[in-house]
Amino acid sequence: MYHLLESFKRNLKGPFHGEGRAVLPGKFLAAARALRSSSFKKLTEEIKQISSNAYDWVMQSEPEHFTTFSFKGEPYGYIIHNVAEPYSKLVDEVRESTIMQKIGALMDMMVKLINTRQKELSTWTMRLTPSKERRIQEAALRAHGLRVFISSNTLFEVHDDSTHVVNIEKWECTCLEWTQRGLPCRHAIAVFNSARMSMYDRRSRHFTIESYRMTYSESINPISGSVAQMVKEEGDSSSMQVLPRALNQQMKEQIKTSDLDKRTVTCSRCKEPVHNRSSCKATLAL
Structure with missing residues (x-):
């Protein structure tokens, strides 16, 4: 999404109407993150009213491959552009080094990452990771005052600005946030509060402190001797020279x-x- 957005900005061409060029990137991101096709269509129509060229660019960029509503897996609303940034930065720093030096630098980076994560864990006392804990607490605040009506043991009707149906057995709400984000939405939390249930019992296991701890529980042990010497012992590398x-x-x-x-x-x-x-x-000469 980061690179797609940058390409979108570079290809913005006038004329522009209404709110103008400045709002188009925000509307494009909102359309990409829309949970329903109807919301996507509404936002792209708003883009079209501002710039028909921008609208054509979006529709020609195969939205089925980057929009949230068309994704078939479990996105959890997590869109980030720097997932590979530490590795890319490292590669630039050691670009002119030998292969063995690059391997050593990569190992050092991974060791530091694991140690940092383990230290973070020692200070956490909540049940979910900090970012997810903040999100579920925000949803809990928004759940106050919502009216809940019982339809069955598993189905509930929740009223705020509109009416939503919550299925606590399937972990679903018609607002779609529970399914897309992996955390209970405000409507589901309103149901849990009325039924005296815990909002922490129905969330993705990936967001728990325990899962985070298991992810970084293993350490990378130091290797005695140089990597190059180990390679040489396993096979004759005396004639092999890898150059920057x-x-x-x-x-x-x-x-x-x-x-x-x-x-x-x-x-x-x-x-x-x-x-x-x-x-x-x-x-x-003759």
Whole structure:
């Protein structure tokens, strides 16, 4: 979504009407994150009213591959652009290093990441990870004052600005947030409060402190000796040399020059270089 949004901004062309160009990126992101096709259509129509060119760009970018409502898996509303940023930054820093040095740098990065996560865990006392705990508490505040009507043991009708049906057995609400986010929405929490149930019992297991702890429970142990020496012991690597890209390019130029020298033409008549017998004009002594 980050790169798609940047491409969208670069391709914005006038004329613009109504609210103008400045609001288009926000509307594009809102359309991408819409939970229903009807909401997506409404937002794209708003884009069309501002710029028909922007609308055409969105529709030609295959929305079925990036919109939340068309995703068939479990997105959990988690859209982020820097998931690979630490690795990309590391690659740039060690670009001219050898392969073994790159492997060592990658291991160091992973060790530091795991240690950082383990230290964070030691300070957490809640049941969910901090970001998810904040989200469920915000939903709990918004659940206050909602009216709940019982339809059956599993189905409930909840009224706020509109009416929503909550199925606590299937973990579903007609607002779709529970399914898409993996956490109970405000309507579901209103049901839990009225039924004296815990809002923490029906959420994705991936958001719990215990799951987070298991993810970073294993450490990467240090390797005694150099990685290069270990590779050499497992197989003869004495004849293998892995060079940084810049040095490798320099060697290619040298090899190319050497090959040209080897291919220099020598005349078979006068034995001089750079020409052949048919073009030879030398005067030979009798």
